Amino acid sequence: MVHVASSVLDPDLGDHVCLPFDGERERRTTTGLFTVNGLRRRTKVVIITHADSPERTRGWLAPLVPGLADAESAGQVEILDCAGTHFTGGRLDLERVYASLSDAHARARKHGQHGVYALIDASWGAGATGEQVAFEAATNELFGERWLAAVCQYDRGLFARDALDRASSVHPISPEQALLRFAGTSEPAGLRVWGDIDLTNRPAFASLLARLEKEPGEVVIDASELDFIDAGSARLLTVTAMARPRGATSVVCRDSIARVLRLIGADEFMTVRRVGDA
Amino acid sequence: MLAVNEITTNAVLHGGGHGRLRLWSHGELLWCEVSDEGPGLPAGWMGDMRPPAGFDFRGRGLWLTSMVCEHITIVSGPAGTTVTFAAVRE
Incomplete structure (x- = not known):
């Protein structure tokens, strides 16, 4: 089994990762490794900066990534200031982030790349925890189409412990917490989830369920590959079903998960349909 | 798995933020002991061991554990709580 610490720098498209770090050296090393991995996967690597300008980032990144200059010229790596991707008139702008990343995806497709590998310096939100946490939760829906992988770098020196805990729990993936992957589905509308859901990433799961609450028609949650859900998260799922019309929500899952739901x-x-049921 | 998760969550959320976990196997049973140095279970906790009527919103970790485990022993006081439980190894 791949150790989590290294796999967070080599995420699957669709992964939304919160990655805390200590100090400049760790930040730069992880940026280098992430970029190399993204290039190897033939995705478009987008590095969104805040603490350092794009020029300064390029300066320390070049020695860590062989061929960085060529990769940038060829459009394989883009280094952007978050002022241009995240903010409009100094205000955090969710629609702008969606547009920036979608545009990057369009450019990636034109260049024959497999998706977008984004690394974001999360220091843009230091001091505005509530807004940043809400933003991170809202962006989870972007990952359901599985063309984007994003790693958000959180500086432990900048973020207080509880702010960091809140930020990481709203990410489906972070070291030392349950790891959740998901994909949006249609016809019928719903969600496919795999991995684990517990207290540590329950807020991330909540953000995915919130979108399904108002979905007209039938909703199917395909949890056939979900390994574990704790009782509290199962309750959250139930509350979502309760808010929806009767009979309009179903879950496909393994016996162990079905047992929790029944309990x-x-x-x-x-x-509740067990995997393998007709 | 569910029982371990529920009991350790209780220790973290209500038992002072951290606890100790011991796991061992004996025969066909897998045993687990979770202890914390928190303030102890609230008065009336034994009432929580009754099955809930319908869907319930409150945490029912102890009750869930009693439903999925073969044995459960709870020792709780103002200096801490220890929950010991066992399930058949699958």
Whole structure:
């Protein structure tokens, strides 16, 4: 099994990762490794800067990434200031972030690249934790189409412990917490989830469920590859089903997950289908 | 897995933020002991061991554990709580 610490720098497209770090050296090393991995995967690497300008970033990144200058000329690596991707008139702008990343995806497709590998310096949000956490939660929906991988670098020297905990728990993936992957589905609308869900990433799961609450028609949660869900997160799923029309929510899952749902009385509000059932 | 998660979550959330976990196997049972140095279970906790009526919103970690485990022993006081439980190894 791949150790989490290294795999967070080599994420799958669709992964949204919170990566805390200590000190400049660790930040630069991880940026270098991430870039090399993104290039190897033939994705468009987008480095979104805040603490350092793009020029300064280029200066320390070049020795860490062989062929960086050529890669930039060829459009394989882009180094952008977050002022241009995240903010409009000094205000955090979610729509602008969506547009910036979608545009990067369009450019990636034109260049025959497999998706976008984004590394973001999260220091843009230091001092505005509530807004940043809400933003990170809102962007989770971008990852459901699985063309984008993003690693958000959180400086432990800048973020207080509880601010960091809140930020990481709203990311589906972070070291030392349960690891969740997901994909949006359609016809019927819903979600496919795999990995684990517990208290540590429950807020991330909550942000995905929030979008399904108002979905008209049937919603199917395909949890057939979900290894574990804790009771509290199963309750959250049930509350979502309760907010929806009766009979409009179903879950496909393994026996162990079905047992948790039955124990908490969830099967009164959603159809629980075991994997392998007809 | 579920029981370990529920009991350790209790230790972290209600038992002072951290605890100790011991795991061992004996025969066909896998045993787990979780202890913390928190303020102890709240008064009336034994009432929480009754099955809930319908869907319930509150944490019911102890009750869930009692539903999925073969044995459960709870020792709790103002200096801490220890929950010992066992399930058949699958």
